[in-house]
Amino acid sequence: MIELLQDLIRMKSDDLEGANKALLFCKSWLEERGITPIVYEHDAKFMLVAEIGSGNDCIIWNGHVDVVPGHPGQFIPIIEGDKLFGRGSADMKAGVAAMMQAFYELSLVPQKLRQKVQLHIVTDEETFGDTSKFLVDQGFHGDFVICGEPTHLHIGLQAKGIVQLDVVLKGKSSHGSRPWEGINAIEQAFLFDQEIHKLSFLTASNAFYDYPSLNLAKIHAGERFNVVPDECILSYDIRFVPGQHAIDIIKEINDTASSLFPTSEVIIHSTAPAVTTEENNEYVKKLQQITTSLTKQPTNLFGQHGSADTRFYAEKGAGAIEFGPSGADWHGEKEYVSISSVEQFKQVLVSFILE
DSSP: OOOHHHHHHHHHSSSHHHHHHHHHHHHHHHTTOOOEEEEEEEETTEEEEEEEOOSSSSEEEEEOOOOOOOOOOGGGGGTTTTESSSSIIIIIIIHHHHHHHHHHHHHTGGGGGOSSSEEEEEOOTTTOOOOHHHHHHTTOOOOOEEEEEOOOOOOOOOOOOEEEEEEEEEEEETTTTTTGGBHHHHHHHHHHHHHHHGGGGGOOSSSSSSEEEEEEEEEOOOTTTOOSEEEEEEEEEEOOBTTBOHHHHHHHHHHHHHHTTTOEEEEEEEEEEOOOOOTTOOHHHHHHHHHHHHHHHHEEEESEEEEEEHHHHTTTEEEEEEOOOOOOTTTTTEEEEEEEHHHHHHHHHHHHHHH
């Protein structure tokens, strides 16, 4: 399995061509072990589905082989003690390798499987998530979904929802030497940004989150020194807590913008609901018990601040979590995964199905 992980790391899958190549490698690896996956294509992006077992319930393991960009040296796996360094080692080729190995081991004992197990491998989680969404839209959403993101073998039970939008503020241009004759849209933006931080949606909380997050991600305004800018676009990335709804947040922002600056416009780029898997979910309780037993340490439940492909499955009613091995510095220069935790993760996956 660690050799499989090293092979995956060597694949420079930080663009679509490389990610598709890595997915086809996974297909070949499974086929060599008697498993027949199906590869789907959507917008030139590949995704893989394999299934074993039978029954009314369906457990899905989801993993992605695409990674964020890295320099050539990061695609050379290096082992130092229990650490395996390399781009994507933690996020999340270790999860993929462990899922593939666990899936293979389970395929050898079909008589012991009392439920369907599906393996989903996708190619664009780090960008848009189109491939997981495509699979879900085709009906592959199951009863319980484990996305093998790195979580130190704790269970990411919930995840914040997403609102990404632009606020377009309109001013009036004039000569830069006579700013009193114009209305500076950048100065309007300063005022609006102060007000948005006062809005009530930012005070929400629950058992896993103290508050939502608001990130002013981009500002676009002005073209020349000698012109008062007549337009300023503020781009916000908002992550809201389970229990909130995107439509309410957007309304509050719209109302504030229109009351302060009647000519302003709010443009929505994307929204996604929060993941709200419950603590008393029977699969969660079972996974927590098995993991605690195998690792000999408590398995914590927590809420993720970011989002993963769990959001697409959760929208269809599946219990969806993030759960995977230990590592550090993913998306960073010294990304690594703990080899022993990858082994433990694989053991948990197998036990979760067989027990």
